Amino acid sequence: MSLRLRATKKIPRGEEYDVVIVGGGPAGLSAAIYAQRFLLKSLVVAKEIGGQLNLTDSVDDYPGLGRIRASDLVNKFKRHAEMFKATIYYPEEVTGWERLPDGRFRVKGKRGLDVYAKAIIMAVGSVRRKLGVPGEREFAGKGVSYCSVCDAPFYAGKDSVVVVGGGDAAFEGAILLSGYVKKVYLVHRRTEFRAKPFFVEVAKSKPNIEFVLDSVVTEIKGKDKVESVVVKNKKTGETREIKVDGIFIEIGFEPPKEWFHKLGLETDEAGYIKVDEWMRTNIEGVFAAGDCTSQWPGFRQVVTAAAMGAVAAYSTYNYLVEKGLYKPQKADVGGTIFER
Known part of the structure; x- marks a missing residue:
């Protein structure tokens, strides 16, 4: 573009x-x-x-x-x-x-x-900091977003999205997106968060936000747009593929x-x-x-x-x-x- x-x-x-x-x-x-x-x-x-x-x-x-x-x-x-x-x-x-x-x-x-x-x-x-994983560049603007506040409305009624990060922007994004989509996966590489405690408590109170901790996104998959992400647990080495409509990278x-x-x-x-x-x-x-x-x-x-x-x-x-x-x-x- x-x-x-x-x-x-x-x-x-x-x-x-x-x-x-x-x-x-x-x-x-x-x-x-x-x-x-x-x-x-x-x-x-x-x-x-x-x-x-x-x-x-x-x-x-x-x-x-x-x-x-x-x-x-x-x-x-x-x-x-x-x-x-x-x-x-x-x-x-x-x-x-x-x-x-x-x-x-x-x-x-x-x-x-x-x-x-x-x-x-x-x-x-x-x-904006990037993950540097396969699929990130290819799907930029096609399901890969770096601004939850900007793009959340585009996902109204969608099934699920992933938010990556542990700071205020990630939590604010996850909370906002929880009002638009059925399921939000919050992926963070640690169990501790940099976000304000208030945001953390609000996110935890949302039934449609699932925390995926000690984990990192290793790949973003799809054809013409994002269809899934591969997440790896840093402690166990276990990987899982999550079907999503988009991924919001909020890592600063x-x-x-x-x-x-x-x-x-x-x-x-x-x-x-x-x-x-x-x-x-x-x-x-x-x-x-x-x-x-x-x-x-x-x-x-x-x-x-x-x-x-x-x-x-x-x-x-x-x-x-x-x-x-x-x-x-x-x-x-x-x-x-x-x-x-």
């Missing part, structure tokens, strides 16, 4: 931008839309377009759109940003930046990107915290970029939005990422105005000339 295969035209070396937005998911593209509406010359740099949306098939919780294919939603975000004349450059991976004496940033990438920006918005997201995220630290960005204990309510980081002129931030860590949604992207763009605009770095310009958007 990803748009990463269609490389875009090279960006001229030394090109000047008001803001470089690092990341092409909902947060980054939303930031681009709003930045361009503020008439900021914006560049989106991304390894791929879509972010976490590339791991799912459909979305039914984005306001106003009802149920929509994730690929179609990605394309709508991208076209909207391009309608406002944002430049979107991919596949490219920003390697870092340096602060120049005049306050600008020199931003470089692996494929030769070398541009200047007055501000930066980090919207690189985070990577991995933000690129070492890279963040190298850039000088302050992070929380889990490695997410610390931001305030206006998406400002500890580095003046650098903002962050979406799943890479410390904001709302237990609720990663398209709508929240898009909201953070909009706020980050607004903060960037205000920063440039306050610093005297904003130069009014004309913008031809949809056949209409806007001028500040």
Whole structure:
């Protein structure tokens, strides 16, 4: 589903931008839309377009759109940003930046990107941890999900699903799914849980949640979609195949915290970029939005990422105005000339 295969035209070396937005998911593209509406010359740099949306098939919780294919939603975000004349450059991976004496940033990438920006918005997201078992990649978006809160409604009336994990997200997912499906198997590699005791007690009270402990999923099977999972008990070595309609992998995220630290960005204990309510980081002129931030860590949604992207763009605009770095310009958007 990803748009990463269609490389875009090279960006001229030394090109000047008001803001470089690092990341092409909902947060980054939303930031681009709003930045361009503020008439900021914006560049989106991304390894791929879509972010976490590339791991799912459909979305039914984005306001106003009802149920929509994730690929179609990605394309709508991208076209909207391009309608406002944002430049979107991919596949490219920003390697870092340096602060120049005049306050600008020199931003470089692996494929030769070398541009200047007055501000930066980090919207690189985070990577969901994967099981790394046969069938996981093949059935991504076809019964393999990484977000129970996002995809639970798609399983309404189904017979059974598996939830993998022992933290809050896994338990919240299992509890939510228990209201949609007849049977939920909660598979965890240990007998102890990281989840809050409240969630554990609620899950235990649900008659249709079965705990499969000291166990790991070793394979995901099916034809066109997930049909069963193979589970192995770590202590006995015994395996069993469970027929299911889907599997929800809720084992956490991995933000690129070492890279963040190298850039000088302050992070929380889990490695997410610390931001305030206006998406400002500890580095003046650098903002962050979406799943890479410390904001709302237990609720990663398209709508929240898009909201953070909009706020980050607004903060960037205000920063440039306050610093005297904003130069009014004309913008031809949809056949209409806007001028500040």
